[in-house]
Amino acid sequence: MLTACLFVLVSACDDDSEKFVATPTDAVQLADLEITEIELDPVNTNNPAVTFNWSRADYGQPAAVRYSIEIASDADFANSTVATTITGNNAATLSVAELNSAAGTVGAPAFAWSTLYARVTSSLGTQEGLPVDSNGISFMVYPYFNYPFDDFYLVGNGTAPGWNNNLNNPALFRDQENPRLYYYTGFFSNDDGDYNNGRWKVLEERGLWQPQWGVTDDEGSDDFKAAGEIAGNPGTQGSDPGRFGVEATGYYEFTFNISTKKYTTKPFDASGATEFTTIAIQGSAAETTEMTKSTFDPHIWNIPSIRLVPGDLQFLTNTGSTWGGSTEFSGVAQEGGSTPVVVEDDYEVWFNTLTGRYIMIPLNL
Secondary structure (H helix, E strand, C coil), X not given: CCCCCEEEEEECCCCCEEEXXXXXXXXXXXXXXXXXXXXXXXXCCCXXXXXXXXXXXXXXXXXXXXXXXXXECCCCCCCEEEEEEEECCCEEEEEHHHHHHHHHHCCCCCCCCEEEEEXXXXXXXXXXXXXXXXXXXXXXXXXXXXXXXCCCEEEECCCCCECCCCCCCCECEECCCCCCEEEEEEEECCCCCCCCCCEEEEECCCCCCCCEEEECCCCCCCCCCCEEEEEEECCCCCCCCECEECCCCEEEEEEEECCCCEEEEEECCCCCCCCCCCEEXXXXXXXCEECEECCCCCCEEEEEEEEECCEEEEEEECCCCEEECXXXXXXXXXXXXXXXXXXXXXXXXXXXXXXXXXXXXXXXX
16 A cells, blocks of 8 residues: 655745655546557548546545556556556546657557557656556557658759759768667769858758758858757747758768757768679569669659559669668668568658668658
């Protein structure tokens, strides 16, 4: 039995004080759902999917009670996520998108029935004092696919598209273990060393100038730097950030961490790297399709749109070697490997032969 108490001390102007004592509540009771098989509609994602109801907590004092709705893939809630938090009320509704996101977070596969578990944790205040878990209930859910990643693209006169924000702008390659870390290893141009050349920024969507990411210095004061902090409009400010840049033409490794808001730019030795004459995608996930080599950088290959189905694929070079990675959507390909495709869609595919990095961006999910 819980015996802890929460003490709140309120002082008056005359230095008198009154002590309020909150005692642990009995566990609230989460009611069973009337509908226990929920098929999620990927079209109407704002529609309500499920409503949870529970009894009210009683901490012995009139205080705002916080309730967190937890969704798990197991009855012990070892693999769980908080789907939403509500204060005061003893009912909460999750939208289709919210339940689908929670299902994906705990590992429920898309387009298949899975058992999920729910419970409510009551607590006091923003510090969530005296937390008590409710009983758990189970239900079945049929999620649609949830693509949880952000994608970023280069724009600028140091890169292939120049300052055109909608010209097949190269995608940054997402790290397969840290989805907030991105790389671009390749050719950057600044033939005359001019202060305003060799520049680029990072976009979140082709054809739109915002959101855009760059350096914290204002344009015109954005000296060439090998590392620094990232700024964004509207990510960190209302005005446009400064420009990344290199002082001389060459190959560089650019890293971009959207979590830490840090970047690095350092020279990359591309001497001796093989320049393939053809690369094609093949495998059970796709019909064999030729990729297009960048005219700006011979190590960057892409297909703007290709239909992929669940299966695997490889990058086939003109030498007969095949390359693939072990992770879906992005990763590092190794010779002889095979890349998994987990959901059918039209994909934009990029492959970098300098590093083996690939990224496959679904266009409709």
